[in-house]
Amino acid sequence: MHPLQAAARRPVDLMLPGAGVGAGSGPEEVAGIPVAVKAGAAGRVVFLAALLAGFAAGCRSSPHPGSSAPTTPPAASSAVPAATTAPAPAASGTGATAQPQASGSVTAIPGATAQESADLAQAQQDIDQLEQELSQVDAGLSKDPNTEGDVNP
Amino acid sequence: MSRFPPTAKAVVAGWLLATVMLLGVPVSARAASRQAATLTAGKAICDAAVTHREATLSALIAEVGAAPHVTQADKATLSAALHSAAAGLQALKTSFDADRTLAQLRVDCRRIVTGFYVYLFLVPQVHLVAAADRVQSASGPLSDLAGLIGDQITAAAARGENVSSAQGYDTDISTQLAAAEQAAATAAATVVVLAASGYPGNRPTIESARASLGDAERDLAAAVSAASAALAALKVA
Numbered sequence: 277m278h279p280l281q282a283a284a285r286r287p288v289d290l291m292l293p294g295a296g297v298g299a300g301s302g303p304e305e306v307a308g309i310p311v312a313v314k315a316g317a318a319g320r321v322v323f324l325a326a327l328l329a330g331f332a333a334g335c336r337s338s339p340h341p342g343s344s345a346p347t348t349p350p351a352a353s354s355a356v357p358a359a360t361t362a363p364a365p366a367a368s369g370t371g372a373t374a375q376p377q378a379s380g381s382v383t384a385i386p387g388a389t390a391q392e393s394a395d396l397a398q399a400q401q402d403i404d405q406l407e408q409e410l411s412q413v414d415a416g417l418s419k420d421p422n423t424e425g426d427v428n429p
Numbered sequence: 430m431s432r433f434p435p436t437a438k439a440v441v442a443g444w445l446l447a448t449v450m451l452l453g454v455p456v457s458a459r460a461a462s463r464q465a466a467t468l469t470a471g472k473a474i475c476d477a478a479v480t481h482r483e484a485t486l487s488a489l490i491a492e493v494g495a496a497p498h499v500t501q502a503d504k505a506t507l508s509a510a511l512h513s514a515a516a517g518l519q520a521l522k523t524s525f526d527a528d529r530t531l532a533q534l535r536v537d538c539r540r541i542v543t544g545f546y547v548y549l550f551l552v553p554q555v556h557l558v559a560a561a562d563r564v565q566s567a568s569g570p571l572s573d574l575a576g577l578i579g580d581q582i583t584a585a586a587a588r589g590e591n592v593s594s595a596q597g598y599d600t601d602i603s604t605q606l607a608a609a610e611q612a613a614a615t616a617a618a619t620v621v622v623l624a625a626s627g628y629p630g631n632r633p634t635i636e637s638a639r640a641s642l643g644d645a646e647r648d649l650a651a652a653v654s655a656a657s658a659a660l661a662a663l664k665v666a
Contacts, residue, residue, distance in 0.1 A: 395570035402567035409560035416552035
Protein backbone atom coordinates (compact mmCIF):
# COMPACT_ATOMS: atom_id res chain seq x y z
CA MET A 277 0.00 0.00 0.00
CA HIS A 278 1.17 3.48 -0.78
CA PRO A 279 2.23 5.43 2.34
CA LEU A 280 -0.15 8.24 1.47
CA GLN A 281 -2.98 5.77 1.39
CA ALA A 282 -1.97 4.44 4.77
CA ALA A 283 -1.79 7.94 6.17
CA ALA A 284 -5.17 8.73 4.71
CA ARG A 285 -6.72 5.65 6.22
CA ARG A 286 -5.43 6.10 9.73
CA PRO A 287 -7.62 9.00 10.92
CA VAL A 288 -10.63 7.56 9.18
CA ASP A 289 -10.32 4.28 11.03
CA LEU A 290 -9.86 6.06 14.34
CA MET A 291 -12.85 8.22 13.72
CA LEU A 292 -15.09 5.25 13.01
CA PRO A 293 -14.17 2.56 15.47
CA GLY A 294 -17.35 0.63 14.73
CA ALA A 295 -17.58 1.25 11.09
CA GLY A 296 -19.63 -1.84 10.52
CA VAL A 297 -19.05 -5.11 8.79
CA GLY A 298 -17.17 -3.54 5.98
CA ALA A 299 -14.41 -2.14 8.12
CA GLY A 300 -12.65 -5.37 8.71
CA SER A 301 -13.29 -7.03 5.41
CA GLY A 302 -12.90 -4.27 2.92
CA PRO A 303 -9.64 -2.43 3.50
CA GLU A 304 -8.99 -2.03 -0.20
CA GLU A 305 -12.24 -0.13 -0.64
CA VAL A 306 -11.54 2.17 2.30
CA ALA A 307 -8.20 3.10 0.92
CA GLY A 308 -9.73 4.98 -1.96
CA ILE A 309 -11.80 7.34 0.15
CA PRO A 310 -10.54 10.92 0.35
CA VAL A 311 -9.36 12.13 3.72
CA ALA A 312 -11.49 15.23 3.38
CA VAL A 313 -14.66 13.31 4.17
CA LYS A 314 -13.64 12.99 7.81
CA ALA A 315 -14.54 16.61 8.44
CA GLY A 316 -18.04 17.24 9.68
CA ALA A 317 -21.22 15.21 10.10
CA ALA A 318 -22.13 15.56 6.44
CA GLY A 319 -18.74 14.23 5.58
CA ARG A 320 -19.31 11.25 7.84
CA VAL A 321 -22.55 10.49 6.08
CA VAL A 322 -20.83 10.71 2.72
CA PHE A 323 -18.06 8.57 4.05
CA LEU A 324 -20.39 5.90 5.32
CA ALA A 325 -22.30 5.89 2.07
CA ALA A 326 -19.11 5.57 0.10
CA LEU A 327 -17.88 2.89 2.44
CA LEU A 328 -21.01 0.83 2.01
CA ALA A 329 -21.00 1.35 -1.72
CA GLY A 330 -17.43 0.36 -1.94
CA PHE A 331 -18.01 -2.66 0.21
CA ALA A 332 -20.88 -3.70 -1.96
CA ALA A 333 -18.77 -3.23 -5.05
CA GLY A 334 -16.04 -5.30 -3.48
CA CYS A 335 -18.48 -8.11 -2.81
CA ARG A 336 -19.70 -8.01 -6.39
CA SER A 337 -16.20 -8.21 -7.82
CA SER A 338 -15.10 -10.97 -5.51
CA PRO A 339 -14.25 -14.22 -7.25
CA HIS A 340 -15.80 -15.97 -4.28
CA PRO A 341 -19.38 -14.75 -3.95
CA GLY A 342 -20.57 -15.15 -0.45
CA SER A 343 -17.16 -14.83 1.03
CA SER A 344 -16.73 -11.62 2.95
CA ALA A 345 -12.96 -11.60 2.80
CA PRO A 346 -11.08 -12.82 -0.22
CA THR A 347 -7.81 -13.59 1.47
CA THR A 348 -5.59 -15.31 -1.02
CA PRO A 349 -5.09 -14.27 -4.62
CA PRO A 350 -5.12 -16.92 -7.29
CA ALA A 351 -2.10 -19.11 -7.02
CA ALA A 352 -0.99 -18.36 -10.53
CA SER A 353 -0.64 -14.64 -9.91
CA SER A 354 1.52 -14.95 -6.85
CA ALA A 355 3.61 -18.03 -7.43
CA VAL A 356 4.79 -17.15 -10.88
CA PRO A 357 7.57 -14.58 -10.86
CA ALA A 358 6.88 -11.48 -12.89
CA ALA A 359 9.76 -12.35 -15.15
CA THR A 360 8.04 -15.46 -16.41
CA THR A 361 5.02 -13.53 -17.50
CA ALA A 362 7.07 -11.47 -19.88
CA PRO A 363 6.98 -12.90 -23.36
CA ALA A 364 10.43 -13.94 -24.33
CA PRO A 365 10.30 -15.84 -27.56
CA ALA A 366 13.62 -17.39 -28.33
CA ALA A 367 13.02 -17.09 -32.03
CA SER A 368 12.92 -13.30 -31.86
CA GLY A 369 16.55 -13.12 -30.96
CA THR A 370 16.00 -10.22 -28.65
CA GLY A 371 15.53 -12.23 -25.51
CA ALA A 372 13.92 -10.95 -22.38
CA THR A 373 15.90 -8.23 -20.76
CA ALA A 374 15.92 -8.68 -17.02
CA GLN A 375 16.50 -5.68 -14.83
CA PRO A 376 19.99 -5.66 -13.27
CA GLN A 377 19.80 -6.31 -9.59
CA ALA A 378 21.49 -4.33 -6.89
CA SER A 379 25.22 -4.71 -6.68
CA GLY A 380 26.66 -7.04 -4.14
CA SER A 381 23.79 -9.43 -3.80
CA VAL A 382 22.67 -12.51 -5.60
CA THR A 383 19.32 -13.68 -4.44
CA ALA A 384 19.31 -17.39 -3.85
CA ILE A 385 17.34 -19.08 -6.58
CA PRO A 386 15.17 -21.89 -5.27
CA GLY A 387 15.74 -24.99 -7.30
CA ALA A 388 19.11 -23.91 -8.64
CA THR A 389 21.80 -26.54 -8.49
CA ALA A 390 24.93 -26.06 -6.43
CA GLN A 391 26.94 -25.41 -9.58
CA GLU A 392 24.47 -22.81 -10.80
CA SER A 393 24.48 -21.07 -7.45
CA ALA A 394 28.27 -21.12 -7.35
CA ASP A 395 28.48 -19.65 -10.85
CA LEU A 396 26.09 -16.87 -9.90
CA ALA A 397 27.99 -16.09 -6.72
CA GLN A 398 31.32 -16.07 -8.54
CA ALA A 399 30.00 -13.77 -11.23
CA GLN A 400 28.60 -11.40 -8.65
CA GLN A 401 31.91 -11.37 -6.81
CA ASP A 402 33.74 -10.50 -10.02
CA ILE A 403 31.27 -7.70 -10.68
CA ASP A 404 31.86 -6.32 -7.19
CA GLN A 405 35.60 -6.34 -7.78
CA LEU A 406 35.08 -4.69 -11.14
CA GLU A 407 33.21 -1.94 -9.38
CA GLN A 408 36.08 -1.49 -6.94
CA GLU A 409 38.54 -1.20 -9.82
CA LEU A 410 36.40 1.47 -11.42
CA SER A 411 36.27 3.33 -8.12
CA GLN A 412 40.06 3.41 -8.11
CA VAL A 413 40.00 4.77 -11.64
CA ASP A 414 37.62 7.51 -10.59
CA ALA A 415 39.76 8.36 -7.57
CA GLY A 416 42.79 8.82 -9.78
CA LEU A 417 41.01 10.88 -12.37
CA SER A 418 39.59 13.20 -9.74
CA LYS A 419 42.99 14.20 -8.35
CA ASP A 420 44.09 17.81 -8.59
CA PRO A 421 45.92 18.12 -11.94
CA ASN A 422 48.64 20.34 -10.49
CA THR A 423 49.44 18.69 -7.19
CA GLU A 424 47.84 15.24 -7.36
CA GLY A 425 46.78 16.11 -3.85
CA ASP A 426 50.13 16.28 -2.10
CA VAL A 427 52.88 17.93 -4.16
CA ASN A 428 52.73 21.54 -3.07
CA PRO A 429 56.01 22.59 -1.45
CA MET B 430 88.11 71.44 8.46
CA SER B 431 86.51 68.76 10.53
CA ARG B 432 84.61 69.67 13.68
CA PHE B 433 85.63 66.37 15.34
CA PRO B 434 89.11 65.30 16.32
CA PRO B 435 90.51 62.13 14.73
CA THR B 436 90.24 60.22 17.97
CA ALA B 437 86.52 60.87 18.15
CA LYS B 438 86.07 59.63 14.59
CA ALA B 439 87.93 56.51 15.44
CA VAL B 440 85.72 55.91 18.43
CA VAL B 441 82.55 56.33 16.40
CA ALA B 442 83.83 54.06 13.64
CA GLY B 443 84.75 51.45 16.16
CA TRP B 444 81.33 51.66 17.77
CA LEU B 445 79.60 51.26 14.45
CA LEU B 446 81.74 48.28 13.56
CA ALA B 447 80.99 46.64 16.85
CA THR B 448 77.28 47.25 16.35
CA VAL B 449 77.36 45.59 12.96
CA MET B 450 79.28 42.66 14.34
CA LEU B 451 76.95 42.26 17.28
CA LEU B 452 73.64 42.74 15.48
CA GLY B 453 74.16 42.28 11.75
CA VAL B 454 75.75 38.88 11.72
CA PRO B 455 73.20 37.17 13.97
CA VAL B 456 70.35 38.59 11.85
CA SER B 457 71.70 37.11 8.65
CA ALA B 458 72.37 33.84 10.42
CA ARG B 459 68.79 33.66 11.60
CA ALA B 460 67.54 34.29 8.06
CA ALA B 461 69.77 31.58 6.71
CA SER B 462 68.60 29.22 9.41
CA ARG B 463 64.99 29.94 8.59
CA GLN B 464 65.60 29.31 4.91
CA ALA B 465 67.36 26.05 5.67
CA ALA B 466 64.48 24.94 7.84
CA THR B 467 61.99 25.81 5.10
CA LEU B 468 64.07 23.94 2.57
CA THR B 469 64.22 20.91 4.83
CA ALA B 470 60.48 20.98 5.38
CA GLY B 471 59.88 21.30 1.66
CA LYS B 472 62.13 18.36 0.95
CA ALA B 473 60.24 16.33 3.54
CA ILE B 474 56.98 17.04 1.71
CA CYS B 475 58.50 16.04 -1.61
CA ASP B 476 60.11 12.93 -0.09
CA ALA B 477 56.75 11.87 1.32
CA ALA B 478 55.11 12.39 -2.05
CA VAL B 479 57.71 10.16 -3.68
CA THR B 480 57.36 7.53 -0.97
CA HIS B 481 53.60 7.38 -1.41
CA ARG B 482 53.94 7.02 -5.15
CA GLU B 483 56.52 4.29 -4.82
CA ALA B 484 54.15 2.35 -2.59
CA THR B 485 51.35 2.89 -5.09
CA LEU B 486 53.55 1.75 -7.95
CA SER B 487 54.50 -1.41 -6.06
CA ALA B 488 50.82 -2.19 -5.52
CA LEU B 489 50.08 -1.57 -9.19
CA ILE B 490 52.94 -3.84 -10.27
CA ALA B 491 51.57 -6.59 -8.04
CA GLU B 492 48.06 -6.12 -9.41
CA VAL B 493 49.21 -6.33 -13.00
CA GLY B 494 51.15 -9.48 -12.24
CA ALA B 495 48.16 -11.10 -10.56
CA ALA B 496 45.62 -10.33 -13.29
CA PRO B 497 44.70 -13.72 -14.74
CA HIS B 498 43.40 -12.64 -18.11
CA VAL B 499 45.80 -9.84 -19.08
CA THR B 500 48.12 -11.01 -21.84
CA GLN B 501 51.80 -11.40 -21.15
CA ALA B 502 52.55 -8.67 -23.66
CA ASP B 503 50.26 -6.21 -21.94
CA LYS B 504 51.66 -7.18 -18.57
CA ALA B 505 55.16 -6.52 -19.86
CA THR B 506 54.15 -3.13 -21.25
CA LEU B 507 52.47 -2.01 -18.07
CA SER B 508 55.12 -3.44 -15.79
CA ALA B 509 57.88 -1.68 -17.73
CA ALA B 510 56.08 1.64 -17.45
CA LEU B 511 55.55 1.19 -13.72
CA HIS B 512 59.14 0.20 -13.03
CA SER B 513 60.35 3.09 -15.13
CA ALA B 514 58.26 5.50 -13.12
CA ALA B 515 59.61 4.08 -9.87
CA ALA B 516 63.19 4.48 -11.04
CA GLY B 517 62.53 7.97 -12.32
CA LEU B 518 61.01 9.03 -9.04
CA GLN B 519 64.01 7.71 -7.15
CA ALA B 520 66.35 9.68 -9.40
CA LEU B 521 64.23 12.77 -8.97
CA LYS B 522 64.37 12.36 -5.22
CA THR B 523 68.15 12.31 -5.34
CA SER B 524 68.01 15.46 -7.41
CA PHE B 525 65.79 17.52 -5.17
CA ASP B 526 67.46 16.30 -2.01
CA ALA B 527 70.56 18.12 -3.30
CA ASP B 528 68.71 21.35 -4.03
CA ARG B 529 70.04 24.36 -2.11
CA THR B 530 67.26 26.85 -2.79
CA LEU B 531 63.52 26.79 -2.47
CA ALA B 532 63.17 27.84 -6.08
CA GLN B 533 65.11 24.81 -7.25
CA LEU B 534 63.15 22.54 -4.95
CA ARG B 535 59.82 23.81 -6.21
CA VAL B 536 60.79 23.13 -9.81
CA ASP B 537 62.06 19.64 -9.06
CA CYS B 538 59.20 18.74 -6.75
CA ARG B 539 56.58 19.63 -9.33
CA ARG B 540 58.18 17.08 -11.62
CA ILE B 541 56.87 14.41 -9.25
CA VAL B 542 53.50 15.15 -10.80
CA THR B 543 54.30 16.32 -14.29
CA GLY B 544 57.08 13.83 -14.95
CA PHE B 545 55.14 10.71 -14.02
CA TYR B 546 51.43 11.36 -13.42
CA VAL B 547 51.26 8.37 -11.10
CA TYR B 548 47.82 9.17 -9.68
CA LEU B 549 46.33 10.95 -12.65
CA PHE B 550 47.42 8.50 -15.31
CA LEU B 551 49.11 5.30 -14.13
CA VAL B 552 46.56 4.48 -11.44
CA PRO B 553 43.59 4.84 -13.82
CA GLN B 554 45.41 3.04 -16.60
CA VAL B 555 46.26 -0.03 -14.53
CA HIS B 556 42.87 -0.19 -12.83
CA LEU B 557 41.10 0.07 -16.16
CA VAL B 558 43.08 -2.89 -17.45
CA ALA B 559 42.34 -4.73 -14.21
CA ALA B 560 38.66 -3.86 -14.57
CA ALA B 561 38.64 -5.33 -18.07
CA ASP B 562 40.29 -8.38 -16.57
CA ARG B 563 37.43 -8.67 -14.08
CA VAL B 564 34.95 -8.61 -16.91
CA GLN B 565 36.73 -11.57 -18.44
CA SER B 566 36.67 -13.31 -15.07
CA ALA B 567 32.95 -12.78 -14.66
CA SER B 568 32.16 -13.99 -18.14
CA GLY B 569 33.53 -17.45 -17.30
CA PRO B 570 30.96 -18.48 -14.71
CA LEU B 571 28.20 -16.70 -16.56
CA SER B 572 28.99 -18.57 -19.78
CA ASP B 573 29.06 -21.77 -17.78
CA LEU B 574 25.74 -20.86 -16.24
CA ALA B 575 24.21 -20.11 -19.63
CA GLY B 576 25.25 -23.58 -20.74
CA LEU B 577 23.73 -25.23 -17.69
CA ILE B 578 20.51 -23.32 -18.19
CA GLY B 579 20.51 -24.32 -21.85
CA ASP B 580 20.75 -27.96 -20.82
CA GLN B 581 17.81 -27.53 -18.49
CA ILE B 582 15.81 -25.85 -21.21
CA THR B 583 16.50 -28.72 -23.58
CA ALA B 584 15.39 -31.24 -20.98
CA ALA B 585 12.28 -29.26 -20.10
CA ALA B 586 11.34 -28.86 -23.75
CA ALA B 587 11.70 -32.61 -24.20
CA ARG B 588 9.17 -33.03 -21.40
CA GLY B 589 6.80 -30.80 -23.30
CA GLU B 590 7.05 -27.85 -20.96
CA ASN B 591 6.81 -24.26 -22.08
CA VAL B 592 10.38 -22.96 -22.08
CA SER B 593 9.99 -19.86 -24.22
CA SER B 594 10.49 -17.49 -21.31
CA ALA B 595 13.55 -19.29 -19.99
CA GLN B 596 14.94 -19.50 -23.49
CA GLY B 597 14.57 -15.75 -23.90
CA TYR B 598 16.45 -15.08 -20.70
CA ASP B 599 19.15 -17.56 -21.63
CA THR B 600 19.63 -15.78 -24.93
CA ASP B 601 19.83 -12.50 -23.07
CA ILE B 602 22.67 -13.82 -20.90
CA SER B 603 24.72 -14.45 -24.01
CA THR B 604 23.81 -11.10 -25.50
CA GLN B 605 24.81 -9.17 -22.39
CA LEU B 606 27.98 -11.19 -22.00
CA ALA B 607 29.06 -10.53 -25.56
CA ALA B 608 28.50 -6.80 -25.11
CA ALA B 609 30.47 -6.72 -21.86
CA GLU B 610 33.36 -8.70 -23.28
CA GLN B 611 33.53 -6.52 -26.36
CA ALA B 612 33.52 -3.31 -24.33
CA ALA B 613 36.19 -4.60 -21.97
CA ALA B 614 38.47 -5.84 -24.72
CA THR B 615 38.26 -2.56 -26.59
CA ALA B 616 38.84 -0.48 -23.47
CA ALA B 617 41.86 -2.48 -22.41
CA ALA B 618 43.39 -2.39 -25.88
CA THR B 619 43.06 1.37 -26.17
CA VAL B 620 44.36 2.09 -22.69
CA VAL B 621 47.33 -0.24 -22.42
CA VAL B 622 49.19 1.47 -25.25
CA LEU B 623 48.95 4.93 -23.69
CA ALA B 624 51.93 6.53 -21.95
CA ALA B 625 52.18 8.93 -19.06
CA SER B 626 54.17 11.27 -21.29
CA GLY B 627 51.00 11.74 -23.33
CA TYR B 628 49.02 13.02 -20.37
CA PRO B 629 46.83 15.11 -20.25
CA GLY B 630 46.28 14.83 -23.99
CA ASN B 631 45.28 11.18 -23.66
CA ARG B 632 42.88 11.75 -20.80
CA PRO B 633 39.79 11.64 -23.07
CA THR B 634 40.81 8.13 -24.12
CA ILE B 635 41.00 7.09 -20.48
CA GLU B 636 37.62 8.64 -19.74
CA SER B 637 36.09 6.89 -22.74
CA ALA B 638 37.46 3.55 -21.58
CA ARG B 639 36.09 4.25 -18.12
CA ALA B 640 32.64 4.82 -19.59
CA SER B 641 32.85 1.63 -21.65
CA LEU B 642 33.74 -0.44 -18.62
CA GLY B 643 30.87 1.13 -16.72
CA ASP B 644 28.63 -0.12 -19.49
CA ALA B 645 30.28 -3.53 -19.26
CA GLU B 646 29.53 -3.65 -15.55
CA ARG B 647 25.87 -2.95 -16.24
CA ASP B 648 25.84 -5.61 -18.96
CA LEU B 649 27.23 -8.16 -16.52
CA ALA B 650 24.68 -7.22 -13.88
CA ALA B 651 21.96 -7.64 -16.49
CA ALA B 652 23.36 -11.06 -17.39
CA VAL B 653 23.25 -12.10 -13.74
CA SER B 654 19.65 -10.93 -13.52
CA ALA B 655 18.76 -12.77 -16.72
CA ALA B 656 20.32 -15.94 -15.36
CA SER B 657 18.33 -15.65 -12.15
CA ALA B 658 15.17 -15.04 -14.13
CA ALA B 659 15.85 -18.00 -16.40
CA LEU B 660 16.32 -20.31 -13.44
CA ALA B 661 13.12 -19.03 -11.87
CA ALA B 662 11.26 -19.51 -15.14
CA LEU B 663 12.51 -23.08 -15.42
CA LYS B 664 11.33 -23.80 -11.91
CA VAL B 665 7.73 -22.94 -12.80
CA ALA B 666 7.79 -24.20 -16.38
